[in-house]
Amino acid sequence: MRLRATRSAAGASRSLSTHGSQRRTVALEELREKFGFETVHVDALKGDPKKYWNNQTINPRTKRPVSNYSSDADARRDTRLPHKDFRKVKGADSNKEIDVSVGIDHFVKLGGAKKTAESQKWWQKLKDTEFAVGVADQGFHTIAISRGFVYEVHWDRGPDNPSLTGKRSLEDFFTPDREKGFGWGSGIIAVPPEALPQKPQHKGR
Numbered sequence: 001m002r003l004r005a006t007r008s009a010a011g012a013s014r015s016l017s018t019h020g021s022q023r024r025t026v027a028l029e030e031l032r033e034k035f036g037f038e039t040v041h042v043d044a045l046k047g048d049p050k051k052y053w054n055n056q057t058i059n060p061r062t063k064r065p066v067s068n069y070s071s072d073a074d075a076r077r078d079t080r081l082p083h084k085d086f087r088k089v090k091g092a093d094s095n096k097e098i099d100v101s102v103g104i105d106h107f108v109k110l111g112g113a114k115k116t117a118e119s120q121k122w123w124q125k126l127k128d129t130e131f132a133v134g135v136a137d138q139g140f141h142t143i144a145i146s147r148g149f150v151y152e153v154h155w156d157r158g159p160d161n162p163s164l165t166g167k168r169s170l171e172d173f174f175t176p177d178r179e180k181g182f183g184w185g186s187g188i189i190a191v192p193p194e195a196l197p198q199k200p201q202h203k204g205r
Contacts (some may be wrong), residue, residue, distance in 0.1 A: 054184070
């Protein structure tokens with residue numbers, strides 16, 4: 001099921017063209033809708049968002065700056081991302097407008113003084129899961145996750161570059177300091193149903 005789900009989502013992602021960055025959130029939404037994955041939004045930023053290295057992109061339609069980084073409050077506002085200005089793109093083949101937003105099911109906030117019980121639960125789940133896929137900053141970068149490690153491909157590097165692919169800890173990936181490892185301030189991770197916590201069974205009266 002996992003391989004089939006991942007191939008299907010990858011195909012959907014390749015079929016879309018977007019302005020600026022490649023929005024892979026559409027693949028995560030397909031995993032949610034068709035295969036029962038649930039998404040976890042991670043807000044890892046501790047400082048001023050305006051100082052975050054990947055904070056802003058100029059929206060091609062409105063010509064106004066839009067934040068790439070998504071805060072915990074952004075994700076909870078209507079439980080969908082990317083931001084509304086980036087939710088509609090034109091299909092590369094169909095030329096039709098397509099909604100590429102993804103629903104958010106759970107929330108992790110790492111930037112506060114102390115993680116909430118909800119954040120602790122889902123952060124540990126992300127570290128323990130055998131397989132998950134995700135994006136950084138609402139779709140700028142696509143990753144796979146396994147047992148607390150992030151696996152990524154850097155498409156700006158040539159095929160002979162030894163750092164074309166990489167593996168690093170989930171903590172390092174979500175440490176948003178460009179000078180010390182090119183960390184990211186936010187992300188959305190899709191977890192397969194087999195890895196989700198068991199929901200309590202309610203006996204009928």
